[in-house]
Amino acid sequence: MKALVTGASGFVGAALARTLLAAGWQVRALVRAGSDRRNLQALSLETVVGDLTDEPSLRRAVERCDAVFHAAADYRLWVPDPQSMYQANVEGTRNLLAAAHRAGVTRIVYTSSVACVGLPADGGLGTEQTPVSLADMVGHYKRSKFLAEQVALEAAARGVPVVIVNPAAPVGPRDVKPTPTGQIVLDAALGRMPAYVDTGLNIVHVDDVAAGHVLAFHHGRVGERYILGGENLPLRTILIEITRLAGRAPPRLKLPHGLVLPIAYVAEGIARLSGKPTRVTVESVRMARKRMYFSSEKAERELGYRFRPAHLAFQDALAWFREAGYLQGSRPRGRPAQNG
Numbered sequence: 001m002k003a004l005v006t007g008a009s010g011f012v013g014a015a016l017a018r019t020l021l022a023a024g025w026q027v028r029a030l031v032r033a034g035s036d037r038r039n040l041q042a043l044s045l046e047t048v049v050g051d052l053t054d055e056p057s058l059r060r061a062v063e064r065c066d067a068v069f070h071a072a073a074d075y076r077l078w079v080p081d082p083q084s085m086y087q088a089n090v091e092g093t094r095n096l097l098a099a100a101h102r103a104g105v106t107r108i109v110y111t112s113s114v115a116c117v118g119l120p121a122d123g124g125l126g127t128e129q130t131p132v133s134l135a136d137m138v139g140h141y142k143r144s145k146f147l148a149e150q151v152a153l154e155a156a157a158r159g160v161p162v163v164i165v166n167p168a169a170p171v172g173p174r175d176v177k178p179t180p181t182g183q184i185v186l187d188a189a190l191g192r193m194p195a196y197v198d199t200g201l202n203i204v205h206v207d208d209v210a211a212g213h214v215l216a217f218h219h220g221r222v223g224e225r226y227i228l229g230g231e232n233l234p235l236r237t238i239l240i241e242i243t244r245l246a247g248r249a250p251p252r253l254k255l256p257h258g259l260v261l262p263i264a265y266v267a268e269g270i271a272r273l274s275g276k277p278t279r280v281t282v283e284s285v286r287m288a289r290k291r292m293y294f295s296s297e298k299a300e301r302e303l304g305y306r307f308r309p310a311h312l313a314f315q316d317a318l319a320w321f322r323e324a325g326y327l328q329g330s331r332p333r334g335r336p337a338q339n340g
Contacts, residue, residue, distance in 0.1 A: 002026040004065045006052070006096065007072030011175045011182070012111060012167065014039035015210040016069055021045065023214060030061045030072070039174050052092025058099040067217055068100045071111040073148075075141065075179060082140040089144035094151050101160045108162045109216050110152045114202065114227060114294050115142045117166055125232070125295040128166075128225045149225075156223035163220035165213055168229035168294055171313040172206035173320035185317050186326055188239050189246035195253035196235050200291030203238065204230030205313040208306070215303040226303060231310040232293040242314050246327075 003020055007013035008029030017040070020027050027045040031037060040047065050057030052072060062068060074088040093110065100108050118132030137143040149164060156162040175182035181201070187193045212228035220226060240250040299305035321327050 001066040003067040004028045005069045006030045009035045009037050009039050011179050013071040015206045016213050019210040055095050062100045062103040066106050068105050068108045085140050086144050090147045093148040097155045107217050109213050110164050112149045112164050112166045113145050114166050114168045116146045116149045125293050127295050161222050163216045164225040165216050166227045167209045168202035168204045170206040170209050172316045188242040191248050194251050195255045196251050197255050200234045202229045202232050202294045203310040205308050212305045219303045226299040227294050227296050229294045229296040230307040245318050
Protein backbone atom coordinates (compact mmCIF):
# COMPACT_ATOMS: atom_id res chain seq x y z
CA MET A 1 0.00 0.00 0.00
CA LYS A 2 1.03 3.60 -0.55
CA ALA A 3 0.78 6.33 2.06
CA LEU A 4 1.25 10.06 2.01
CA VAL A 5 2.87 11.37 5.21
CA THR A 6 2.66 15.10 5.82
CA GLY A 7 5.24 16.57 8.18
CA ALA A 8 7.54 13.65 7.34
CA SER A 9 10.65 15.75 7.92
CA GLY A 10 9.51 16.52 11.47
CA PHE A 11 9.81 14.49 14.65
CA VAL A 12 6.65 12.38 14.69
CA GLY A 13 6.33 12.34 10.90
CA ALA A 14 9.83 10.95 10.39
CA ALA A 15 9.26 8.22 12.97
CA LEU A 16 5.99 7.37 11.24
CA ALA A 17 7.66 7.23 7.81
CA ARG A 18 10.30 4.83 9.16
CA THR A 19 7.64 2.64 10.77
CA LEU A 20 5.63 2.44 7.56
CA LEU A 21 8.69 1.61 5.47
CA ALA A 22 9.66 -1.14 7.92
CA ALA A 23 6.14 -2.60 7.53
CA GLY A 24 6.51 -2.73 3.73
CA TRP A 25 4.54 0.39 2.77
CA GLN A 26 5.44 2.69 -0.09
CA VAL A 27 5.81 6.17 1.42
CA ARG A 28 5.42 9.57 -0.18
CA ALA A 29 6.60 12.45 2.00
CA LEU A 30 5.08 15.91 1.64
CA VAL A 31 7.74 18.51 2.47
CA ARG A 32 7.88 22.26 2.19
CA ALA A 33 10.46 23.84 -0.11
CA GLY A 34 12.55 25.06 2.81
CA SER A 35 12.21 22.03 5.09
CA ASP A 36 15.22 20.53 6.83
CA ARG A 37 15.27 17.01 5.36
CA ARG A 38 17.94 15.39 7.53
CA ASN A 39 15.33 13.04 9.00
CA LEU A 40 14.59 11.69 5.53
CA GLN A 41 18.18 10.96 4.51
CA ALA A 42 18.84 7.36 3.52
CA LEU A 43 15.12 6.52 3.55
CA SER A 44 13.72 4.82 0.45
CA LEU A 45 10.73 7.08 -0.06
CA GLU A 46 9.33 9.56 -2.55
CA THR A 47 9.34 13.25 -1.67
CA VAL A 48 6.96 15.82 -3.10
CA VAL A 49 7.25 19.53 -2.47
CA GLY A 50 4.07 21.25 -1.33
CA ASP A 51 2.35 23.20 1.39
CA LEU A 52 -0.85 22.75 3.36
CA THR A 53 -2.00 26.17 2.17
CA ASP A 54 -1.29 25.30 -1.50
CA GLU A 55 -4.29 23.26 -2.63
CA PRO A 56 -2.93 22.26 -6.08
CA SER A 57 0.18 20.81 -4.42
CA LEU A 58 -2.04 18.76 -2.08
CA ARG A 59 -4.05 17.37 -4.98
CA ARG A 60 -0.81 16.17 -6.58
CA ALA A 61 0.45 14.76 -3.29
CA VAL A 62 -2.56 12.53 -2.61
CA GLU A 63 -2.77 11.01 -6.11
CA ARG A 64 -2.74 7.18 -6.09
CA CYS A 65 -2.41 6.98 -2.29
CA ASP A 66 -4.31 4.41 -0.24
CA ALA A 67 -3.77 6.26 3.03
CA VAL A 68 -2.92 9.73 4.28
CA PHE A 69 -1.21 10.30 7.62
CA HIS A 70 -1.51 13.99 8.42
CA ALA A 71 1.27 14.59 10.96
CA ALA A 72 2.30 18.10 9.88
CA ALA A 73 1.68 20.98 12.28
CA ASP A 74 3.06 24.33 13.28
CA TYR A 75 4.12 23.35 16.82
CA ARG A 76 5.39 26.41 18.65
CA LEU A 77 4.36 27.69 22.07
CA TRP A 78 5.21 31.26 21.08
CA VAL A 79 4.76 32.81 17.65
CA PRO A 80 4.94 36.51 16.66
CA ASP A 81 2.15 36.11 14.08
CA PRO A 82 -0.53 33.67 15.33
CA GLN A 83 -2.46 33.86 12.05
CA SER A 84 0.19 31.79 10.28
CA MET A 85 -0.33 29.02 12.84
CA TYR A 86 -4.09 28.96 12.25
CA GLN A 87 -3.57 28.91 8.49
CA ALA A 88 -1.28 25.88 8.70
CA ASN A 89 -3.03 23.91 11.42
CA VAL A 90 -6.70 24.65 10.76
CA GLU A 91 -7.10 25.64 7.11
CA GLY A 92 -4.25 23.32 6.09
CA THR A 93 -6.10 20.39 7.65
CA ARG A 94 -9.30 21.39 5.89
CA ASN A 95 -7.47 21.59 2.56
CA LEU A 96 -5.76 18.22 2.95
CA LEU A 97 -8.89 16.34 4.03
CA ALA A 98 -10.79 17.71 1.05
CA ALA A 99 -8.04 16.73 -1.37
CA ALA A 100 -7.71 13.23 0.09
CA HIS A 101 -11.46 12.62 0.02
CA ARG A 102 -11.73 13.74 -3.60
CA ALA A 103 -8.85 11.40 -4.50
CA GLY A 104 -10.65 8.42 -2.96
CA VAL A 105 -8.16 7.76 -0.16
CA THR A 106 -9.47 4.83 1.88
CA ARG A 107 -8.37 6.04 5.32
CA ILE A 108 -6.94 9.26 6.76
CA VAL A 109 -5.22 9.30 10.14
CA TYR A 110 -5.11 12.83 11.55
CA THR A 111 -2.49 13.63 14.19
CA SER A 112 -4.12 15.80 16.82
CA SER A 113 -2.69 16.22 20.35
CA VAL A 114 -3.56 15.60 23.98
CA ALA A 115 -3.61 19.40 24.10
CA CYS A 116 -7.15 18.97 22.74
CA VAL A 117 -8.20 16.51 25.44
CA GLY A 118 -9.95 17.68 28.57
CA LEU A 119 -8.52 17.36 32.08
CA PRO A 120 -10.85 16.40 34.97
CA ALA A 121 -11.32 19.04 37.66
CA ASP A 122 -10.43 16.48 40.33
CA GLY A 123 -6.94 15.98 38.89
CA GLY A 124 -7.69 12.57 37.39
CA LEU A 125 -6.62 11.22 34.02
CA GLY A 126 -7.90 12.86 30.88
CA THR A 127 -9.68 10.56 28.43
CA GLU A 128 -11.34 10.88 25.05
CA GLN A 129 -14.65 11.37 26.90
CA THR A 130 -13.51 14.15 29.28
CA PRO A 131 -15.56 17.29 28.50
CA VAL A 132 -13.55 20.04 26.82
CA SER A 133 -14.21 23.20 24.81
CA LEU A 134 -12.34 25.91 22.95
CA ALA A 135 -12.52 28.05 26.10
CA ASP A 136 -10.30 25.48 27.85
CA MET A 137 -7.52 25.91 25.31
CA VAL A 138 -4.59 28.00 26.56
CA GLY A 139 -2.64 29.78 23.83
CA HIS A 140 -2.70 29.82 20.05
CA TYR A 141 -1.12 26.39 19.53
CA LYS A 142 -3.77 24.62 21.60
CA ARG A 143 -6.58 26.67 20.08
CA SER A 144 -5.41 26.01 16.53
CA LYS A 145 -5.09 22.26 17.17
CA PHE A 146 -8.51 22.15 18.83
CA LEU A 147 -10.10 23.90 15.85
CA ALA A 148 -8.26 21.59 13.44
CA GLU A 149 -9.55 18.57 15.33
CA GLN A 150 -13.07 19.94 14.98
CA VAL A 151 -12.49 20.18 11.23
CA ALA A 152 -11.53 16.49 11.22
CA LEU A 153 -14.54 15.46 13.32
CA GLU A 154 -16.91 17.43 11.09
CA ALA A 155 -15.37 15.82 8.00
CA ALA A 156 -15.85 12.35 9.50
CA ALA A 157 -19.51 13.18 10.17
CA ARG A 158 -19.88 13.97 6.45
CA GLY A 159 -18.43 10.59 5.44
CA VAL A 160 -14.73 11.40 5.11
CA PRO A 161 -12.84 8.33 6.48
CA VAL A 162 -10.89 10.11 9.22
CA VAL A 163 -9.50 8.55 12.39
CA ILE A 164 -7.96 10.89 14.98
CA VAL A 165 -5.00 10.14 17.21
CA ASN A 166 -3.97 12.34 20.15
CA PRO A 167 -0.29 11.80 21.00
CA ALA A 168 0.98 12.86 24.43
CA ALA A 169 4.49 14.36 24.84
CA PRO A 170 6.74 12.39 22.47
CA VAL A 171 10.40 11.84 23.30
CA GLY A 172 13.05 9.90 21.40
CA PRO A 173 15.65 10.01 18.63
CA ARG A 174 15.83 12.39 15.65
CA ASP A 175 14.16 15.37 17.34
CA VAL A 176 16.06 17.78 15.10
CA LYS A 177 14.11 20.92 15.98
CA PRO A 178 13.85 20.02 18.89
CA THR A 179 10.20 20.06 19.91
CA PRO A 180 9.26 21.82 23.20
CA THR A 181 9.39 18.49 25.06
CA GLY A 182 12.68 17.59 23.41
CA GLN A 183 14.04 20.97 24.47
CA ILE A 184 13.25 20.10 28.10
CA VAL A 185 15.26 16.89 27.72
CA LEU A 186 18.14 18.74 26.08
CA ASP A 187 18.21 21.60 28.59
CA ALA A 188 18.12 19.22 31.55
CA ALA A 189 20.96 17.17 30.08
CA LEU A 190 23.02 20.34 29.56
CA GLY A 191 22.41 21.54 33.12
CA ARG A 192 20.30 24.49 31.97
CA MET A 193 17.32 23.72 34.24
CA PRO A 194 18.37 24.58 37.80
CA ALA A 195 14.72 24.86 38.91
CA TYR A 196 11.32 23.40 38.13
CA VAL A 197 7.61 24.02 38.70
CA ASP A 198 5.07 21.60 40.13
CA THR A 199 3.52 20.05 37.03
CA GLY A 200 3.46 16.73 35.23
CA LEU A 201 3.52 15.30 31.71
CA ASN A 202 2.57 12.11 29.94
CA ILE A 203 5.79 10.92 28.28
CA VAL A 204 5.67 8.54 25.32
CA HIS A 205 8.39 7.18 23.05
CA VAL A 206 8.05 8.68 19.57
CA ASP A 207 8.30 5.22 17.99
CA ASP A 208 5.31 4.05 20.04
CA VAL A 209 3.37 7.06 18.74
CA ALA A 210 4.34 6.09 15.19
CA ALA A 211 3.21 2.50 15.74
CA GLY A 212 -0.06 3.82 17.16
CA HIS A 213 -0.73 5.70 13.93
CA VAL A 214 -0.44 2.51 11.91
CA LEU A 215 -2.68 0.65 14.35
CA ALA A 216 -5.23 3.46 14.00
CA PHE A 217 -5.20 2.99 10.22
CA HIS A 218 -5.89 -0.73 10.52
CA HIS A 219 -8.20 -0.85 13.54
CA GLY A 220 -9.45 2.65 14.34
CA ARG A 221 -13.10 3.61 13.94
CA VAL A 222 -13.91 6.55 11.68
CA GLY A 223 -14.67 9.69 13.65
CA GLU A 224 -13.12 8.34 16.87
CA ARG A 225 -10.24 9.81 18.89
CA TYR A 226 -7.47 7.70 20.40
CA ILE A 227 -4.96 8.95 22.97
CA LEU A 228 -1.46 7.64 22.22
CA GLY A 229 0.27 8.15 25.54
CA GLY A 230 2.80 6.61 27.86
CA GLU A 231 3.79 7.18 31.48
CA ASN A 232 2.34 9.98 33.62
CA LEU A 233 5.25 11.54 35.52
CA PRO A 234 5.82 14.66 37.67
CA LEU A 235 8.23 17.11 36.04
CA ARG A 236 10.64 16.67 38.96
CA THR A 237 10.79 12.91 38.33
CA ILE A 238 11.35 13.54 34.63
CA LEU A 239 14.25 15.89 35.32
CA ILE A 240 15.82 13.56 37.88
CA GLU A 241 15.82 10.69 35.36
CA ILE A 242 17.24 12.83 32.52
CA THR A 243 20.00 14.30 34.66
CA ARG A 244 20.84 10.84 36.03
CA LEU A 245 21.27 9.52 32.50
CA ALA A 246 23.32 12.59 31.54
CA GLY A 247 25.53 12.41 34.63
CA ARG A 248 24.41 15.73 36.08
CA ALA A 249 22.97 16.85 39.41
CA PRO A 250 19.17 17.17 39.39
CA PRO A 251 17.49 20.55 39.94
CA ARG A 252 16.53 21.14 43.56
CA LEU A 253 14.78 24.53 43.44
CA LYS A 254 10.99 24.43 43.12
CA LEU A 255 9.52 27.68 41.81
CA PRO A 256 5.90 28.78 42.39
CA HIS A 257 3.85 29.42 39.25
CA GLY A 258 3.11 32.94 40.45
CA LEU A 259 6.81 33.80 40.29
CA VAL A 260 7.43 32.28 36.85
CA LEU A 261 4.44 33.91 35.09
CA PRO A 262 5.77 37.52 35.31
CA ILE A 263 9.12 36.25 34.02
CA ALA A 264 7.34 34.71 31.04
CA TYR A 265 5.58 38.00 30.22
CA VAL A 266 8.92 39.82 30.28
CA ALA A 267 10.56 37.12 28.15
CA GLU A 268 7.80 37.36 25.53
CA GLY A 269 8.11 41.14 25.49
CA ILE A 270 11.81 40.86 24.79
CA ALA A 271 11.11 38.26 22.10
CA ARG A 272 8.71 40.61 20.32
CA LEU A 273 11.30 43.38 20.33
CA SER A 274 14.21 41.19 19.28
CA GLY A 275 12.34 38.89 16.90
CA LYS A 276 13.97 35.89 18.59
CA PRO A 277 11.78 33.15 20.15
CA THR A 278 11.75 32.58 23.88
CA ARG A 279 11.72 29.25 25.73
CA VAL A 280 9.83 30.70 28.70
CA THR A 281 6.33 31.46 27.41
CA VAL A 282 3.13 32.57 29.09
CA GLU A 283 1.32 29.68 27.42
CA SER A 284 3.72 27.06 28.81
CA VAL A 285 3.52 28.50 32.34
CA ARG A 286 -0.29 28.56 32.24
CA MET A 287 -0.35 24.99 30.95
CA ALA A 288 1.96 23.94 33.79
CA ARG A 289 -0.66 24.87 36.40
CA LYS A 290 -2.21 21.45 35.76
CA ARG A 291 -0.62 18.03 35.63
CA MET A 292 -1.25 16.89 32.08
CA TYR A 293 -1.97 13.24 32.80
CA PHE A 294 -3.90 11.04 30.36
CA SER A 295 -5.09 7.48 29.85
CA SER A 296 -4.38 5.43 26.72
CA GLU A 297 -6.79 2.67 27.76
CA LYS A 298 -9.09 3.16 24.76
CA ALA A 299 -6.22 2.83 22.27
CA GLU A 300 -4.90 -0.20 24.14
CA ARG A 301 -8.33 -1.85 24.07
CA GLU A 302 -9.44 -1.01 20.53
CA LEU A 303 -6.17 -0.70 18.62
CA GLY A 304 -3.83 -3.05 20.48
CA TYR A 305 -1.62 -0.07 21.32
CA ARG A 306 1.29 -0.56 23.73
CA PHE A 307 3.96 1.79 25.11
CA ARG A 308 7.39 1.27 26.65
CA PRO A 309 8.68 2.82 29.92
CA ALA A 310 9.52 6.54 29.76
CA HIS A 311 13.14 6.02 30.82
CA LEU A 312 13.76 4.21 27.51
CA ALA A 313 12.47 7.25 25.62
CA PHE A 314 14.85 9.52 27.56
CA GLN A 315 17.69 7.06 26.97
CA ASP A 316 17.14 6.97 23.20
CA ALA A 317 16.70 10.74 22.99
CA LEU A 318 19.92 11.46 24.86
CA ALA A 319 21.87 8.91 22.80
CA TRP A 320 20.72 10.63 19.61
CA PHE A 321 21.30 14.16 20.93
CA ARG A 322 24.82 13.10 21.94
CA GLU A 323 25.59 11.49 18.58
CA ALA A 324 24.18 14.48 16.68
CA GLY A 325 26.30 16.96 18.64
CA TYR A 326 23.52 18.67 20.58
CA LEU A 327 25.17 17.97 23.93
CA GLN A 328 28.33 19.89 23.15
CA GLY A 329 26.87 23.14 24.48
CA SER A 330 26.36 24.73 21.07
CA ARG A 331 23.28 24.88 18.85
CA PRO A 332 23.71 22.75 15.69
CA ARG A 333 23.38 24.58 12.42
CA GLY A 334 20.40 24.29 10.14
CA ARG A 335 17.75 23.51 12.74
CA PRO A 336 14.28 24.31 11.35
CA ALA A 337 11.82 26.79 12.80
CA GLN A 338 8.93 24.32 12.73
CA ASN A 339 8.01 20.77 11.78
CA GLY A 340 7.16 19.63 8.30
